[in-house]
Amino acid sequence: MFFGKKINLVGLDIGSKSIKAGEVLETKTGRSLRKFGMIDIAPGVIEDGAIKDADAASQAIKELFKSNGIKDQNVAISVGGYSVIVKKINVQKMTEAELQETINFEAEQYIPFDINDVNLDFQILGENEHNSNQMNVLLVAAKKDMIAEYIDLINRAGLNPCLIDVDAFALQNNYEFNYHPEDESVALIDIGASKTSLNILKGADSVFMRDVSLGCSQVNQKIVALIDCSPEEAEQIKQSEHSESIAAEDLRGIVSSVVADWCAEIRRALDFFYSTDPDDNIKHIVLSGGGANIAEFRQLLAVETSTEVDIIDPFQAFEIDDGQFDASYLKQIAPQAAICLGLALRKVDDK
Numbered sequence: 001m002f003f004g005k006k007i008n009l010v011g012l013d014i015g016s017k018s019i020k021a022g023e024v025l026e027t028k029t030g031r032s033l034r035k036f037g038m039i040d041i042a043p044g045v046i047e048d049g050a051i052k053d054a055d056a057a058s059q060a061i062k063e064l065f066k067s068n069g070i071k072d073q074n075v076a077i078s079v080g081g082y083s084v085i086v087k088k089i090n091v092q093k094m095t096e097a098e099l100q101e102t103i104n105f106e107a108e109q110y111i112p113f114d115i116n117d118v119n120l121d122f123q124i125l126g127e128n129e130h131n132s133n134q135m136n137v138l139l140v141a142a143k144k145d146m147i148a149e150y151i152d153l154i155n156r157a158g159l160n161p162c163l164i165d166v167d168a169f170a171l172q173n174n175y176e177f178n179y180h181p182e183d184e185s186v187a188l189i190d191i192g193a194s195k196t197s198l199n200i201l202k203g204a205d206s207v208f209m210r211d212v213s214l215g216c217s218q219v220n221q222k223i224v225a226l227i228d229c230s231p232e233e234a235e236q237i238k239q240s241e242h243s244e245s246i247a248a249e250d251l252r253g254i255v256s257s258v259v260a261d262w263c264a265e266i267r268r269a270l271d272f273f274y275s276t277d278p279d280d281n282i283k284h285i286v287l288s289g290g291g292a293n294i295a296e297f298r299q300l301l302a303v304e305t306s307t308e309v310d311i312i313d314p315f316q317a318f319e320i321d322d323g324q325f326d327a328s329y330l331k332q333i334a335p336q337a338a339i340c341l342g343l344a345l346r347k348v349d350d351k
């Protein structure tokens with residue numbers, strides 16, 4: 001029916017602070033940004049990747065599509081956080097069909113959940129470099145109930161979920177499109193409101209991936225705990241230059257302790273990666289998500305990891321109509337758009 005043409009998808013990144021939607025069109029000269037928008041959702045509607053209030057979330061998605069004139073109903077979404085596990089494993093060499101048969105058995109030892117409770121997917125990466133009888137396989141496991149919740153949410157919003165990706169892969173997709181990485185190892189880190197995903201790339205291959213439950217809302221929680229305000233007020237206080245409600249010194253202290261926490265966690269993940277691959281050297285960290293905007297975090301991370309730290313420009317390689325998009329707005333929200341645009345670059349039969 002589509003004459004082998006890949007169906008275009010709207011990228012839909014469902015965050016706990018804001019939902020982002022983007023549409024990209026393939027042109028003769030590249031990819032052009034057709035639509036992009038974001039909508040904030042109330043604290044508590046989505047927490048650490050789990051949908052707590054599907055009504056409110058689906059309303060927000062409907063509103064987002066309407067206010068940005070997005071009519072296409074086929075969407076690509078991504079999941080991340082604690083309920084998603086991505087691991088590189090070694091198995092005996094076999095065909096894809098054979099692995100399909102035995103993947104549950106192979107995967108069981110690597111998954112901290114009951115194997116019957118997860119959806120499994122895999123990709124054969126090639127022969128193992130240390131043992132020619134074995135092959136490397138990228139294993140992805142996501143909790144079934146969480147996937148079902150997301151599909152239900154998309155359906156409630158009147159949309160058609162065509163592709164379910166992993167946050168870290170969507171981020172990688174955006175990065176590769178914009179930066180054409182060569183052999184150098186790069187760590188991509190997305191710090192959102194409630195989850196952080198880390199993906200180490202060697203050239204175009206993802207060699208290590210970890211999601212942790214850290215994010216910018218930790219700052220909000222500490223503000224709430226200190227001055228007993230609502231989560232909405234805490235967000236406002238955090239984003240404002242001056243606030244009557246909290247001493248500037250206290251706010252600085254909160255931000256410092258949270259970003260120190262993030263840096264420690266990132267260092268742990270990098271150390272773990274180095275323990276498995278001591279010869280590698282990550283020279284460059286590329287940040288995305290709202291947390292990338294925190295200057296103190298970027299500075300501390302650069303010092304603690306002796307690495308160059310930059311913010312991603314997820315729009316860099318897109319053709320963008322200046323008349324349609326406000327360049328200063330895109331610049332302001334750029335780090336938060338990375339995953340969404342990585343999803344918008346997907347086609348329906350992408351793996």
Ligand SMILES: Nc1ncnc2c1ncn2[C@@H]1O[C@H](COP(=O)(O)OP(=O)(O)OP(=O)(O)O)[C@@H](O)[C@H]1O
Nearest residue numbers: 015016017018192193194195216289290291293336
């Ligand atoms: N300039 C800034 N300074 C401090 N925090 C910021 C800044 N800009 C954005 N943030 C924070 O970033 C967070 C939103 O980032 P993002 O849109 O990446 O999160 P999300 O995708 O909704 O969340 P998640 O993916 O974790 O569910 C909010 O907590 C917001 O307060």
Ligand SMILES: [Mg+2]
Nearest residue numbers: 015192193289
């Ligand atoms: Mg996010």
